[in-house]
Amino acid sequence: MKHILQLLVIALCAVSLRAQTLTGLQDATVRYVSSTGSDANAGSTWQAAKATVAAAIGSLPQTPWYPNSRYGTIYVGPGTFIETATPIEFSGQIHLVCASSGDGSSGQGSVIKLGSGRNTSLLSYTAAFAAANGYAHFLQVDNCTFDGNSQSNPAGSAGLVRVYNGGFGNTFRNVTFQNATGFALDIENQAVNFSCYTCSFGGIYGNGGAVYVNDLAGGNVVLFVDTQIDNSGASPIVINQASSDTGSSNQFTFINLKTEASLGLATHQHVITFSPRPTPYGNPVNITVNGLTSVDTIGTGDAVLYEANQPGAGANWMVSSVSSVNYPKAFRSDKTGQVSVGSYIRTLSASDTSLAYSYAPEMEFSGGAGVLVGHGSPQGIVSGKVGTLYLRLDGSPGATLYVKESGTSTTGWAAK
Numbered sequence: 001m002k003h004i005l006q007l008l009v010i011a012l013c014a015v016s017l018r019a020q021t022l023t024g025l026q027d028a029t030v031r032y033v034s035s036t037g038s039d040a041n042a043g044s045t046w047q048a049a050k051a052t053v054a055a056a057i058g059s060l061p062q063t064p065w066y067p068n069s070r071y072g073t074i075y076v077g078p079g080t081f082i083e084t085a086t087p088i089e090f091s092g093q094i095h096l097v098c099a100s101s102g103d104g105s106s107g108q109g110s111v112i113k114l115g116s117g118r119n120t121s122l123l124s125y126t127a128a129f130a131a132a133n134g135y136a137h138f139l140q141v142d143n144c145t146f147d148g149n150s151q152s153n154p155a156g157s158a159g160l161v162r163v164y165n166g167g168f169g170n171t172f173r174n175v176t177f178q179n180a181t182g183f184a185l186d187i188e189n190q191a192v193n194f195s196c197y198t199c200s201f202g203g204i205y206g207n208g209g210a211v212y213v214n215d216l217a218g219g220n221v222v223l224f225v226d227t228q229i230d231n232s233g234a235s236p237i238v239i240n241q242a243s244s245d246t247g248s249s250n251q252f253t254f255i256n257l258k259t260e261a262s263l264g265l266a267t268h269q270h271v272i273t274f275s276p277r278p279t280p281y282g283n284p285v286n287i288t289v290n291g292l293t294s295v296d297t298i299g300t301g302d303a304v305l306y307e308a309n310q311p312g313a314g315a316n317w318m319v320s321s322v323s324s325v326n327y328p329k330a331f332r333s334d335k336t337g338q339v340s341v342g343s344y345i346r347t348l349s350a351s352d353t354s355l356a357y358s359y360a361p362e363m364e365f366s367g368g369a370g371v372l373v374g375h376g377s378p379q380g381i382v383s384g385k386v387g388t389l390y391l392r393l394d395g396s397p398g399a400t401l402y403v404k405e406s407g408t409s410t411t412g413w414a415a416k
Helices: 002-029 053-058 127-131
Strands: 030-033 072-076 079-083 094-097 110-114 140-142 144-147 161-164 170-173 176-178 183-188 193-197 200-202 209-216 221-230 237-241 250-261 272-275 285-296 303-307 316-325 329-333 344-350 362-364 370-374 389-392 401-404 413-415
Touching: 030 053, 053 072, 053 079, 176 183, 209 221, 237 250, 237 285, 272 285, 285 303, 303 316, 316 329
Parallel strands: 030 072, 072 094, 079 110, 094 140, 110 144, 140 170, 144 176, 161 183, 170 193, 176 200, 183 209, 193 221, 200 221, 209 237, 221 250, 237 272, 250 285, 272 303, 285 316, 303 329, 316 344, 370 389
Antiparallel strands: 344 362, 362 370, 389 401, 401 413
């Protein structure tokens, strides 16, 4: 009996020690931010909450593999939190949960707002993190509103929220970006894996742009699902391929994208703009757009989707269900007058057949000629190289097949 009691005491001590260890780890990796908090607090409980997100992130432990990166979960209560210690370190291993009581339930909204008179990013990576070429793995944001306070920050910034070297498992859910003077979301330098579900861009004072993917180089997988963009810059979504992009292929997917520029605060030229590599060759870039509705009552753009004329290979566009107001074209590529580096196929299916200048599918071969399908005559509308064929879906006898017989501009088409 004595031995049994001794074993029970040892077991109970072991359980107690393990519980203390787990509690210690949880306390070390969880912080709370409250409108009634103080940055002098430890932030380990709601009763001892921090007052700002910057202080909460700064108090998290550093990762052993990247000393300039921190890890942990931050729960932000309801209210508006003015952040003046910017940019806040946003370098990875962080789970930011807004509008939460800390137990998984949702409450009122949380707004993380850039302080007045600032021309920096709200959340970004640190210089030391960038110098060490650190990666932002497992960065997660839920239910947050990021406010750039553009009325009080006219100088602009290099991205309201900047994700640098985004590695594995970076996910934003139910996130709103508003009142940014520059691009609201800047995905910078090898955003290997980034997803945004139910994200919105806009605000009373508009945005300088919604999404800017810059210097992409190899193996990028970027996904946006159920995205709303209102009054957000001349080109709301811009994808730039790096000159050094010679590795794996890149995949960008946009599902159920809606844009509107009708309040006189911005002028959309193109909803999505892709700029190929500025030098020949480079990685394959695949862009999928499934479901896009765009309205632009004040814009000057001629196409919803646009591909710039740069030496690198054009993207593989797979586009379906495009509906637009005041955009004469669903898709336009300025690379049609340039020799392509390798062949590629574009598929475009416009849900609004009145988009007479759109075409689907398009096959462009290495010599630059291709096969286009669309509504209406291509003469004066569609450019192409000599030898290009155009199949008119609403044609008639003698006006269904067109052949490009001269020039590279929009003229020189002959009906057959």
